[in-house]
Amino acid sequence: MEKVCVFGFKCKIFFQCADDDAILKMRKDVIQKTSRFSQDLTGTSLLRRKNFDKGRIVLNAKDSDTQSTFRKYYQRKVKSSHTAVVTLQDIKDVAIFTTKINRLFPEFITYFHTISMDRFLRSMIVYFQYYLLVWNKMQLRRKEAARKLRQPIVTQLENEVRDNLADLRSMIARNYVAILMGIGDVKKLHHMNNNVSLSDRDRRIFETLIFMSTKVVWIALFRKSYSLIDKEINRLMRTIKYSPVEHAGKCPLEVTLEEERILLGTAFRTKKKNPLRSPAIQEIIFDDHDYRFLSIGIDNVPAADERIRYLELALAAPEEILEDSRIAIGVLGMRRKYLDAMLNPKEIFKTEERTNLKKVGDFRIPPNPPLRDMLLCDTLSRQPCQFQETEDTKKARITQCKMWRTYLEMEGMTLNTELSEIEFIRTSVYLTSVP
Numbered sequence: 001m002e003k004v005c006v007f008g009f010k011c012k013i014f015f016q017c018a019d020d021d022a023i024l025k026m027r028k029d030v031i032q033k034t035s036r037f038s039q040d041l042t043g044t045s046l047l048r049r050k051n052f053d054k055g056r057i058v059l060n061a062k063d064s065d066t067q068s069t070f071r072k073y074y075q076r077k078v079k080s081s082h083t084a085v086v087t088l089q090d091i092k093d094v095a096i097f098t099t100k101i102n103r104l105f106p107e108f109i110t111y112f113h114t115i116s117m118d119r120f121l122r123s124m125i126v127y128f129q130y131y132l133l134v135w136n137k138m139q140l141r142r143k144e145a146a147r148k149l150r151q152p153i154v155t156q157l158e159n160e161v162r163d164n165l166a167d168l169r170s171m172i173a174r175n176y177v178a179i180l181m182g183i184g185d186v187k188k189l190h191h192m193n194n195n196v197s198l199s200d201r202d203r204r205i206f207e208t209l210i211f212m213s214t215k216v217v218w219i220a221l222f223r224k225s226y227s228l229i230d231k232e233i234n235r236l237m238r239t240i241k242y243s244p245v246e247h248a249g250k251c252p253l254e255v256t257l258e259e260e261r262i263l264l265g266t267a268f269r270t271k272k273k274n275p276l277r278s279p280a281i282q283e284i285i286f287d288d289h290d291y292r293f294l295s296i297g298i299d300n301v302p303a304a305d306e307r308i309r310y311l312e313l314a315l316a317a318p319e320e321i322l323e324d325s326r327i328a329i330g331v332l333g334m335r336r337k338y339l340d341a342m343l344n345p346k347e348i349f350k351t352e353e354r355t356n357l358k359k360v361g362d363f364r365i366p367p368n369p370p371l372r373d374m375l376l377c378d379t380l381s382r383q384p385c386q387f388q389e390t391e392d393t394k395k396a397r398i399t400q401c402k403m404w405r406t407y408l409e410m411e412g413m414t415l416n417t418e419l420s421e422i423e424f425i426r427t428s429v430y431l432t433s434v435p
Helices: 020-042 046-059 064-073 088-097 106-112 115-146 152-180 184-189 199-220 226-238 244-248 257-264 279-286 306-316 351-358 391-409 419-426
Strands: 002-005 010-012 431-433
Touching: 064 088, 088 106, 088 115, 088 199, 088 391, 106 184, 106 199, 106 391, 115 152, 115 184, 115 199, 115 226, 115 257, 115 306, 152 184, 152 226, 152 257, 152 279, 199 226, 226 244, 226 279
Parallel strands: none
Antiparallel strands: 002 010, 002 431
């Protein structure tokens, strides 16, 4: 069926068509054809107005209209019979929605919705959960340490914290190496796919990945310490020499030699003028990590102690069981009813709900047991990890990936809005049928 608008141009409307591509193409054609008439009537380009609206969404994500739009069209849907908890996919959805469209591209959306990328982002969140705890404690004890004599036991405690940070960095390194080498579901997106170098595309993906990783971690940790997170991620992925945060002089942080020893670890190297390995890669090459720890999330860990089991829950367990396991990892595993659409905490007035939140506790890594108490195995396990992602998680990744690719192709236009509503909002032109 064809309809013609009052200005005299035709547009095909497929009322009975179920093909999404055809509907998207039709909507794009309508916007392009009606934009010049809208510009004549209002003096402002249709597409320009839409870009301005998206800028408003980025800057004012707490606006009630913005949140209702996100909740209605873009938020991950949960069955009524299931408890709605915050997952990594929810955090990625908020990060994409609050990012300007011109900073993203469909190929990165596919890259962003892979199993390997989810492991990488989850390890990032866990690392910075502990990193910020350590940083805050160091700031509190700095004045106290300046006026007291240093005791030998302090060095031992600092070494324990340093090793914990190094172990969590090794998980980031393991997952980052898998992405760089194209292992698993990121193989088809590797920069040497089909023996043709795609370095320009790879560089663009890398820059977007650093930006989006910073944003995901920041949102997951209640939007605190963005400058510190940005600085550390750039150090891990680029090295200090090539970090734009360091060159721009942003977030100058003063740390003592002892604090630097704790935060950087023993694997960090700064001898070369032009470093070829980032600190994340140095961590897995130059440091000696427990092989059981490096197999978390991939293989079942035999004879695991309390420390391994705790970190296995934090790094690999589905978000639905984190609350019952009493493990706090930012907003992961929290019930959605305690947060708004943009994952900001709501004000809780009921005593019962406050009590439920306090039950989770802080993120505390159990101490490493002495080597003599460890039960080590001579061979690696052939069994998969006991924690596997649920079918709902797999379906949500596929569904949200397709939806966000369409979102970029439509330049941020609401996907489920009827064509008549789009026409009314954008041009105030009614379509009338003709024989």
